[in-house]
Amino acid sequence: xxxxxxxxxxxxxxxxxxxxxxxxxxxxxxxxxxxxxxxxxxxxxxxxxxxxxxxxxxxxxxxxxxxxxxxxxxxxxxxxxxxxxxxxxxxxxxxxxxxxxxxxxxxxxxxxxxxxxxxxxxxxxxxxxxxxxxxxxxxxxxxxxxxxxxxxxxxxxxxxxxxxxxxxxxxxxxxxxxxxxxxxxxxxxxxxxxxxxxxxxxxxxxxxxxxxxxxxxxxxxxxxxxxxxxxxxxxxxxxxxxxxxxxxxxxxxxxxxxxxxxxxxxxxxxxxxxxxxxxxxxxxxxxxxxxxxxxxxxxxxxxxxxxxxxxxxxxxxxxxxxxxxxxxxxxxxxxxxxxxxxxxxxxxxxxxxxxxxxxxxxxxxxxxxxxxxxxxxxxxxxxxxxxxxxxxxxxxxxxxxxx
Amino acid sequence: xxxxxxxxxxxxxxxxxxxxxxxxxxxxxxxxxxxxxxxxxxxxxxxxxxxxxxxxxxxxxxxxxxxxxxxxxxxxxxxxxxxxxxxxxxxxxxxxxxxxxxxxxxxxxxxxxxxxxxxxxxxxxxxxxxxxxxxxxxxxxxxxxxxxxxxxxxxxxxxxxxxxxxxxxxxxxxxxxxxxxxxxxxxxxxxxxxxxxxxxxxxxxxxxxxxxxxxxxxxxxxxxxxxxxxxxxxxxxxxxxxxxxxxxxxxxxxxxxxxxxxxxxxxxxxxxxxxxxxxxxxxxxxxxxxxxxxxxxxxxxxxxxxxxxxxxxxxxxxxxxxxxxxxxxxxxxxxxxxxxxxxxxxxxxxxxxxxxxxxxxxxxxxxxxxxxxxxxxxxxxxxxxxxxxxxxxxxxxxxxxxx
Numbered sequence: 001x002x003x004x005x006x007x008x009x010x011x012x013x014x015x016x017x018x019x020x021x022x023x024x025x026x027x028x029x030x031x032x033x034x035x036x037x038x039x040x041x042x043x044x045x046x047x048x049x050x051x052x053x054x055x056x057x058x059x060x061x062x063x064x065x066x067x068x069x070x071x072x073x074x075x076x077x078x079x080x081x082x083x084x085x086x087x088x089x090x091x092x093x094x095x096x097x098x099x100x101x102x103x104x105x106x107x108x109x110x111x112x113x114x115x116x117x118x119x120x121x122x123x124x125x126x127x128x129x130x131x132x133x134x135x136x137x138x139x140x141x142x143x144x145x146x147x148x149x150x151x152x153x154x155x156x157x158x159x160x161x162x163x164x165x166x167x168x169x170x171x172x173x174x175x176x177x178x179x180x181x182x183x184x185x186x187x188x189x190x191x192x193x194x195x196x197x198x199x200x201x202x203x204x205x206x207x208x209x210x211x212x213x214x215x216x217x218x219x220x221x222x223x224x225x226x227x228x229x230x231x232x233x234x235x236x237x238x239x240x241x242x243x244x245x246x247x248x249x250x251x252x253x254x255x256x257x258x259x260x261x262x263x264x265x266x267x268x269x270x271x272x273x274x275x276x277x278x279x280x281x282x283x284x285x286x287x288x289x290x291x292x293x294x295x296x297x298x299x300x301x302x303x304x305x306x307x308x309x310x311x312x313x314x315x316x317x318x319x320x321x322x323x324x325x326x327x328x329x330x331x332x333x334x335x336x337x338x339x340x341x342x343x344x345x346x347x348x349x350x351x352x353x354x355x356x357x358x359x360x361x362x363x364x365x366x367x368x369x370x371x372x373x374x375x376x377x378x379x380x381x382x383x384x385x386x387x388x389x390x391x392x393x394x395x396x397x398x399x400x401x402x403x
Numbered sequence: 404x405x406x407x408x409x410x411x412x413x414x415x416x417x418x419x420x421x422x423x424x425x426x427x428x429x430x431x432x433x434x435x436x437x438x439x440x441x442x443x444x445x446x447x448x449x450x451x452x453x454x455x456x457x458x459x460x461x462x463x464x465x466x467x468x469x470x471x472x473x474x475x476x477x478x479x480x481x482x483x484x485x486x487x488x489x490x491x492x493x494x495x496x497x498x499x500x501x502x503x504x505x506x507x508x509x510x511x512x513x514x515x516x517x518x519x520x521x522x523x524x525x526x527x528x529x530x531x532x533x534x535x536x537x538x539x540x541x542x543x544x545x546x547x548x549x550x551x552x553x554x555x556x557x558x559x560x561x562x563x564x565x566x567x568x569x570x571x572x573x574x575x576x577x578x579x580x581x582x583x584x585x586x587x588x589x590x591x592x593x594x595x596x597x598x599x600x601x602x603x604x605x606x607x608x609x610x611x612x613x614x615x616x617x618x619x620x621x622x623x624x625x626x627x628x629x630x631x632x633x634x635x636x637x638x639x640x641x642x643x644x645x646x647x648x649x650x651x652x653x654x655x656x657x658x659x660x661x662x663x664x665x666x667x668x669x670x671x672x673x674x675x676x677x678x679x680x681x682x683x684x685x686x687x688x689x690x691x692x693x694x695x696x697x698x699x700x701x702x703x704x705x706x707x708x709x710x711x712x713x714x715x716x717x718x719x720x721x722x723x724x725x726x727x728x729x730x731x732x733x734x735x736x737x738x739x740x741x742x743x744x745x746x747x748x749x750x751x752x753x754x755x756x757x758x759x760x761x762x763x764x765x766x767x768x769x770x771x772x773x774x775x776x777x778x779x780x781x782x783x784x785x786x787x788x789x790x791x792x793x794x795x796x797x798x799x800x801x802x803x804x805x806x
Contacts (some may be wrong), residue, residue: 082471091467
């Protein structure tokens with residue numbers, strides 16, 4: 001069995017923790033598995049290097065920044081390899097280049113183009129445990145080191161698992177899997193055994209600390225069985241993220257996600273002329289703003305209302321983009337005191353009454369729903385932020401997720 | 404004019420010092436020179452990484468250790484490149500691999516085999532300032548990163564200067580050149596303007612902090628004009644180390660060196676049988692002990708005395724090697740309280756009376772000379788350690804080196 005394991009910054013945050021990782025790897029190796037281990041930089045290292053660069057420039061040359069940032073993962077890979085060699089195992093560290101990871105030349109956020117597995121396959125055949133420096137590759141055009149941006153080490157692991165046809169790709173963090181909801185909000189939250197790629201993508205906020213959507217999307221595309229588990233409790237099974245067909249009896253609802261990082265933009269008294277909504281959303285798209293939920297209310301006096309949400313981080317960009325439309329609108333208001341609560345589950349597709357149960361649960365708690373949007377496997381509601389936790393707990397109970 | 408510049412760990416020891424280096428480079432660039440800049444790891448970085456490795460193993464896997472250690476220089480090269488780009492200069496960092504430095508596979512002490520200059524030449528033609536991560540290359544056999552051992556960054560600079568046919572190779576440290584003797588012993592010591600490779604090699608102890616013999620030897624072999632100067636006083640000219648022919652009127656004596664790191668081994672009552680001396684020195688050579696001065700005194704009663712010096716660091720190895728000869732010798736004693744004083748100068752070749760002046764100077768101060776050895780350009784004397792400084796000052800004055 002070929003496993004790709006990935007250990008994040010916290011899991012390799014100290015010399016002792018790297019030793020702990022060596023012991024996890026050793027145990028798996030003793031079970032006879034072939035192993036490719038992807039490591040991040042020790043926690044804090046990458047930020048330290050960015051601070052160094054910022055000493056010289058607020059906008060450091062990105063090609064050079066990649067040379068700088070790639071060094072953190074190289075250090076971890078060498079240290080883990082040294083630890084494993086000392087334990088008597090043949091381990092070999094590999095940079096992104098040595099692992100055959102070719103990318104675009106978009107420094108600091110390069111995309112993986114192809115993976116040449118020959119070097120890794122030779123090492124696996126030699127009985128070596130491969131320790132890959134995550135987060136990095138080499139540009140096909142310039143033959144320069146590149147980095148893959150946020151979540152880059154996860155992406156490295158998933159891409160290698162796909163290219164090597166690995167049986168499994170395990171992402172180790174300090175969290176032991178994906179829960180039905182945030183346990184800090186609902187202590188009765190339960191860890192999921194399995195979840196589909198699509199559910200995981202919709203539950204991003206639950207797994208945000210654990211898995212980047214970019215990696216889940218790639219796992220889905222490459223059909224990689226992804227496991228989220230903890231390096232601090234390696235004996236505890238994690239959550240398997242896999243394709244829907246692999247999940248026999250999918251629950252109707254898998255989890256409840258909460259997202260407080262949205263702003264509701266209300267545009268009232270919008271001139272009801274053709275193309276105005278289109279113009280607004282085109283302007284937002286051009287400014288690279290990720291609009292989430294949209295509701296348009298047709299008015300009676302030739303005016304309409306538009307409601308939509310954008311990420312808090314895009315608020316200033318949004319306000320700038322809206323300046324051009326002030327003449328077409330009576331009033332624009334921005335409300336940050338909202339939250340998005342989502343119910344996610346592939347079982348929804350084949351069950352009715354899922355949404356009404358959610359609305360009933362909200363009504364029971366006297367929580368007003370401001371905006372609703374639904375997809376095949378998700379129901380999202382915008383509510384006042386102060387009711388966030390209450391709503392999550394009510395929904396968790398309504399769908400009996402603690403059972 | 405093509406210059407290769409090399410900045411050591413102290414010169415790039417802090418973010419501010421790297422900025423200082425960027426300004427030195429900028430100034431030279433503004434003069435119109437093409438530049439290849441070799442950098443070491445920030446001071447302390449390499450030791451920190453070695454400590455990390457030692458956490459796992461007293462004898463870390465050397466291939467993996469090289470992956471680890473090579474990262475320090477990569478960081479410095481990227482930072483200097485970022486600083487220069489911010490100043491508006493086109494700079495590009497290069498790893499040993501990118502600079503085309505191919506080495507043997509002797510990890511942690513690899514030797515440079517060849518340098519493929521195509522990549523560097525292309526960058527120079529593009530008007531780019533190249534910042535090379537020193538101390539490292541890539542093994543011709545395994546295509547793995549290697550490191551070059553002690554003084555490796557100097558070696559990188561000299562080798563690149565040779566391969567690129569550079570006009571000059573400047574080694575920047577915190578010392579502004581080579582002095583006639585250690586200024587801490589003789590405040591009247593003067594900085595040398597020029598010195599030949601051979602003199603520099605013999606004066607190793609004077610330049611030990613500044614230049615490794617390995618680099619000087621390579622500079623001699625590749626006919627590279629080497630300059631030792633300081634990054635803290637960049638406007639002060641340093642010392643040029645060049646071939647003898649380039650030094651018009653060489654002084655008879657260039658400098659006085661002092662070496663306190665020798666032990667005198669005295670073997671008394673050695674059986675005067677054929678091959679005994681040969682057996683002793685073969686044993687020492689087999690143990691990789693660098694024997695320096697040797698004197699054999701023929702005895703009267705069929706026994707002889709052997710006196711030689713070895714580095715203090717090899718004392719234990721020496722004692723072990725001598726065990727085999729205890730039966731052939733009446734007594735062996737080890738004296739660490741000695742020092743070697745050397746007078747060096749290419750002018751000696753064509754002048755007589757140089758040695759007698761030294762002996763006279765010692766006699767005037769009542770300093771006993773225990774062993775003497777001479778070469779074409781050097782006279783060395785072993786004296787009691789307590790007279791070291793007195794001897795250096797007396798010789799410095801006798802040869803009028805302060806004039």
